[in-house]
Amino acid sequence: MSRQDDSADGPEQLALIRESVRKAKAPKAKPRTWRGAALAKELPVARVLVDKGVLHLDRYFEYAVPQELDAEAQPGVRVRVRFGAGSKNVRDGRREGGGLIDGFLVERVAEAEYQGPLAALAQVVSPEPVLDAELLGLTRAVADRYAGSLADVVQLAVPPRHARAEARTFPPAAEPPAAPEPGSWARYERGAELIGALASGGAPRAVWTALPGPEWAGEIALAVRAALASGRGALVVVPTVRLAARVDAALEAELGPGRHALLTADAGQQKRYAEWLAVRRGSVRAVVGTRAAMFAPVRDLGLVVVWDDGDAHHSDDHAPFPHVREVLELRAARERCAFLLGSLSCTVEAAQLVRSGWAGAVAAPRDEVRRAAPRVRTVGDQDLARDEAARAARLPSVAWDVAREALRSGPVLIQVPRRGYVPRLACQTCRAPARCRRCAGPLEAREASGALACGWCGREEGAWQCAECGGVRLRAQVVGARRTAEELGRAFPAVPVRTSGREQVLDTVSTAPALVVSTPGAEPVAEGGYAAALLLDGWAMLGRPDLRAGEEALRRWITASSLVRSQEAGGTVVIVAEPTLRPVQALVRWDPTGHALRELADRAELAFPPVSRMAAVSGTPRAVADFLRAVELPGDAEVLGPVPVPDTAPGGARRPGAPPPGEHWQRALVRVPPGSGTALAHALKQAQAARMARTRGGVEPVRVRVDPPDIG
DNA sequence: AGCACGCCGACT
């Protein structure tokens, strides 16, 4: 179909197209929308990403561009269009129905691919090209990576509009700062090299194992400054608002005021959009924020940084659940910029980046690590058995002694597992998990009565006996933060006890002696460092039936322990856990990278992620079976299961994304070797799209998730 | 998701 020249009936070029299609059927159809309205002379067709759920995965819809919108209807702008079956009702010359909905103008083209008649753009909401070519490319790559829809990813990437913020004018960006000296980066092998490469416009990729202590935030700020010095922009993503504030302060100190933006979801809509616009318009060249900031439209990006990639906050909680580390990897590759993954600990994925050669390792020499880390002492089962005091007081005497001694010189941190995090009960003697006799689900102690019951089927267990060794005693009672605080308060009556947890998080504590009871992730920073830390109930953190249990436990211990003074300054950590366990040994030796490398080797042997790529397909048994039959998987794909999905998480809480109440779902895992991840995602997306298209004839939905988080 | 279209049975 060719474009008509606009001579006699110029205003109606596209209407002619309509007529040629319609001629056979309807006598005449000239929609009111176009009557008298001229169309844009150049590129009169707009491709629009319509924001309308998952119904049409990644399809663009074409609209005619009226002349008066020609100038503003540029790629990337938000538009409003009529959409819906009602707009097809043109027989009597009326064009009604089909409400106005939002969308993004993706591109302008000369000719429509769509064979039918086009409707006109109703409105350009604002001329701000929020979804420009770069961001479109990134969001599409993320959607492809996760077998998700482009519209879903765009929703994560572009914050809601706020007109007042848009009307503001933004000052031009300040001149680049001078290149920094390496400073405390000199403590790391290849640290100075990294800063030098950033400052001179290079694009190094590094996995950085940070030394314990609070310096990491300043070190990130220094890396950002180096990237800015090269005339480029920089982006830092941290897991929590609290850490964002810390890096924010470090950036302020390094760059001075007004040189960077803080992008967090907790700011109000107006502020959030204003900051985002300041970045988009190039007024601000450095950004720190929480996970949504991973899409921040930084101009001429020179460096992306992700801090503590093991923190679960880095997984978005909206479909398709992209992970900050993965998205920033994509950005580093697409925008040819530097990539810095920093952590006190080390994930298997980070180890994999180094192992594969994609990134280089930046770490301190052993003796530097030993000097900076606290001394770590373990209390294992044998110690506990010999320790009658521990029985009575629920705290081993080593811990008492260390705490008493440390309280002379400063605060002591006590880390206790969060309630609800605590997993299944285990046999006192052989530590085998206690399982339900009927369904093999995890046994739990009922909160109110203390009675034993299955976390899956609810069956009560009156007379448990270990299936492995015949033992009849269970180890269980994890003491909650409040109870621990009370007991410690009685034991040290002269010392103030403070708690930091879910409901109230303390940011800092002073150098004065105090007992600080905290759940993981909520540990306050102590000025000058804690004199000691007690990591209680270590076994509970390790008992989770999760592939990541060891890595996660180590990460939490290291995070808490790194707030403690160095060994030289007398800092001590006591951990109540078996000294033979791998993560415990890694803590004692302060070797998170070694731990991750060993875990990685195990995963490779079992063909588990990240050495393979996995996707989960869940739904009713029939839906999963139908889906698996229809999907055209790559030849090297392997299907595991399906198996029933428990609708409660360990601990009894309804897990997010659980099947609708009353339905019992199944889940299959699909696994492919490295290199076939893209093909897998593509196949899943195709099958899902085909399914959506005829979701009417009683077709039940399936949920597809690439990189499922809870493989156990 | 809505909403219209279309191909079947009960009605004025």
Place this chain on the structure above:
DNA sequence: GTCGGCGTGCTC
């Protein structure tokens, strides 16, 4: 004949 059931398919 025609009104209206809901199963099917489309939305530029």
